[in-house]
Amino acid sequence: MGMDIAINGDNAVALAWKQINPDVCAAYPITPQTIIVEKFAEYVANGEVDTEFVCVESEHSALTLCTTSASAGARTFTATASQGLAYMWEMVPITASMRVPLIMAVANRTVSGPININNDHGDVMSVRDCGWIQLFSENVQQAYDNSIIAPRIAEHHDVQLPCMVNLDGFILTHAIERMTMVDTADVKSFVGEHKPLYPLLDVKHPISHGNMDGPDFYYPHKYQTVMAMDNALKVAEEVFEEFYQLTGRRYNLVDEYMCDDADIVVVILGSSYGTMKATVDLLREEGIKVGCCMPHVYRPWPEAAMAKIMNGKKSVVVFDKHLGIGSYGPLFPEVVTAAVDLEEVPKMYNVIYGLGGADATVAGFKGILEDVAEGKAEKMTYLGVRL
């Protein structure tokens, strides 16, 4: 077994990358992701990896260079956050449509404006429908583990899609936690040799990538991406099982805590899942039967697993660390949709919280869940907002 170390989330991601030793890495600095590329550049400078490392002049070029590098047949990693992801946006759906298993760490930070460097999920929610697999991390350990798991799902020949590993900015990227490493030899054998499909650099079999589609082909090509994304659900479960066998750490499409006998189930993403677990413990002491869950795999959307958890519950409370101005938070309608085929649809609530780094505390979570238990909560709450 690997040893326990104290490390922050960004360095943990860089450590996983070092152990994997990708062929190519290109990235552009942006808070709170920067530590990842700084650390990785140090590994490059000291010959601890033999990755071709490219300091590009923008995130648009970062994702472009990584996409075509992956198309060429190289195992390719990058990282970004916030405005960087926004600047990449044009390339995000192109990467997915080119079906390359590129891995990108996203150090979740809100998007301007106003400009703000702190954590929420505004950056990654803007690309949720672009065809990338998305994994969320509760803590530093998971940011590290997800970085090792991601290539296995993305590179699977039934999937062949890019994958984002999300870790909350500052809360995980900069905070030092205790974490158990996986031995490098185990990481290498778990991740395995990269076997790209139709690599561009197979010059004996020249092919064209990124052709123009008319309506006859655009729609079916998009549908093929849908099928690949569906396949990723099964593949993710298989890879999680293998990872459990290797490390003893079990992940699920939807991770859950105290949901079995709960009346109220909370759905929440990222580091706040840990905060919510502590809240559940306190509410249980008060006799309120609450549980919580986190879609560890957010894309593909694990609808069946979500529905199973919600079955027979009185209330479901969806916490969104982003907002849809003029509508609900992005997670809420998806959870509602997963619930509509249940025999009895639970009462559904949406809580917007933690925007731009606003406090996400046990006390705040506890208060709103007590309101839900007492039937006093509104359908939608902007938790903790002060005007």
Add this chain to the structure above:
Amino acid sequence: MTTLALKDLIIKPERLASGHRLCAGCAESILAKQILLGTDDEVVVTASTGCFEVSTTIFPYTSWNTPYIHTAFGNGAATCAGVETAYAALKKQGKIRENIKFVNFAGDGATYDIGLQALSGAMERGHKMMYVCLNNEAYMNTGIQRSSATSLGASTTTSWAGSLAPGKKEFPKDMTEIMAAHNIPYVAQVSPHNWRDTVTKAQKGFNADGPSFINCISPCPRGWRFPSDETIAIAKLAVETCVWPLYEVVDGKYVLTGESARIASGKVEKKPVLDWINSQGRFKHLLQDRWEPVVESIQDQIDKKWNRLVKLSEMDL
């Protein structure tokens, strides 16, 4: 490398097949063919969005008999750099044995305007790739809108010649000079009429130890308003009037080539810019008396730039 005898060139495999969907008289496929004759190594072609990209890769067809990749409009240099980086990584590991060259083809909009940042970045980083600008002096793929490569006085669909305006009001950006200022090993300007000059420069670009940039004048019958059988004659006129001098910058040293070298040495007389203006419908309004000062300013600008170029070519490094 084989010689530049036509009998040798003509038997080389064609990397860009016939049957693409470029307009009749378009210079882009002529230029691409000449550029790709510049190496016998394997070549990966990348393209920025534009006429050339759209016309050669309409799914389920492709005109490319060599690996090809396109991603978007403003990132052709990064698209090419990504493949070149993967090559460097896999070659180092012994997973690839072939020697492969990398070239990106892009229009002037993709080069002078939206892709300038990505291009500058790739050149500064020293990727071993060639970037070829097929400069037809406007956004032709979207229907003849002005770019920063468009000539002063050209009428386009966003810089109309009208009762108040003589067409585009600004001189074009000098992209070749911007690239030379990146201190890359090889920069050149070419024209499709002088195939020997173009293939020779492509050879030098492909063999450069680092990035190279080749800027090609690419007459567009549709956008410039001339008959589609005059493409090569128009290209030649661009050089003869010094609107588009043929030259190269080799490790910082400026060298005039082809007709431009002969004009500089006094063997051939430089033609007046009015010949150039007369040859194309996009300039026809400039023949009105009221726009005479515009024609004079174009001639003045071309003279200044030409004189500067001749002086640069005379400098010892």
